Amino acid sequence: MRGHNRGVDTTGRAIEAVWRIEAPKIIATLTRLVGDVGLAEELTQDALVVALERWPADGVPANPAGWLTSTAKHRAVDALRRRGAYAAKLAEIGRDQVEAVDDEDEWAQRLDGRIEDDLLRLIFMACHPQLTTETRVALTLRLLGGLSTAEIARALLISEATAGQRISRGKKTLAAIGVLGEVETKERLPSVLEVTYLIFNEGYAATAGDDWMRPALGAEALRLGRVLVGLLPAEPEVHGLVALMELQASRTRARTAPDGAPVLLPDQDRRLWDRLLIRRGLAALERAQELGGAFGPYVLQAAIAACHARAATADETDWPEIAAIYQVLASVSPSPVVTLNQAVAVGMAEGPAAGLALLDGVTLDGYALLPAVRGDLLARLGRHDEARAAFRLAAELTRNGAEREIFLSRASAGAGADL
């Protein structure tokens, strides 16, 4: 059925596409087989190399995914045989019959039914608490996203050597840990969600001049989130995270001005918001809320993002609702940044004095948005001298040129100016 008349380059790209679709599942299955994530990943890479050698000459097989999977599995069996560990492994996965040793196909089939468990375990391993956060990000991109070391380096703005080190150290740590037993979802889930959202934000923070691999991180995180929803459909926070990412991604087109300057939420042209992503985000939030229970930080943040998504214009924003959700968020996961955002919402809902009161005692070293928000609230209260001082501080602190421009212009605004 498959066409055999594709050029070598086209076939190469086709192979890579199949590989990227299948690699996480193959690595996940092989990890249980060989008991080592690093080895499982190498064996999966080997299968890719074989495909790249054979398919351009022999044609793409009728079932390319099955071909890659069985090639990788056979390699795993060979690797285990060389180590003399094959019989022990068979026993471990519930086969006590020695004659089954040669029945690789049947064995391979027996493994297939557990792919979702395997995939989930792989995700939890990549985000293992014994790894540093940086390593978790790199390993997740490698094992679940199928990104090469070079792509990871470009995406994270680090050198290829650094990326390679993080990955190989991470694999070593995981090899020492071995294969996880029954996954304790509730305990491990926060790390997985954190890593996914970190990857999303790396992509979201990318600016116009950046390598395209950086914004691609946002898409990668969103895809991973959607995969997680399929694996853990009963976890409200997974739906919450996906909702949050879909809703934030919906604003991508509106958040940069033609000159590359960032456009803040109230100033965005909402017609440029992506309706499909908004619809998906709102649906994901609804599923999270239907699941019930006490809402976690992702569901709450998604609920805030949904308030913005539902407002056709900035003026229609339901600030009292947003301020109320922030109050819950501040108790569920208190942080100075949450308080800062709460102050903005309260400043809109109840007026600048109430917002400013919330900022009393908040410290965020080196964080430009704190003095900027304070400056805005002070200006609205008519306390212009203090406002200008706050904006001067914000301009000193920011590392973003476009932001500095905005803060400086507000720092030099006249006393009577409409700030």
Place this chain on the structure above:
Amino acid sequence: MRYLVLLKAAQPATPPPGELMAGIMQLGEEATKAGVLLDTAGLAPSVAGARVGVAGGRLSVTDGPFAEAKEMISYALYDVRSKEEAVEWTSRFITLHHDLWEGWEGEAEVLRVFGPEDFGPDGTPQL
């Protein structure tokens, strides 16, 4: 990147086999769980639809069916990393039809849809 896949086919007179329908459901579930299938649905025969256009400077509305060898059968919207990935999912879909429905002939168009990430700062699409 988003791709819209439009399936056009000349359907055999026989009803689609149950196996095919089960296969399509399974493939759809797989693509959803892989995080790449955003939306999909079947399309009713064109007799249920209409065509709106401009002819001779006037708005014209023509009721279906449209006299074409192949009818539009379904659409799917994917969010994938490359055109090749969209082509791969589509190949699986087409292969299912070929393998499970005797006499089936059809083709799918894999069309790039501009998503929010495809627009440069000046608002023009970037390919």
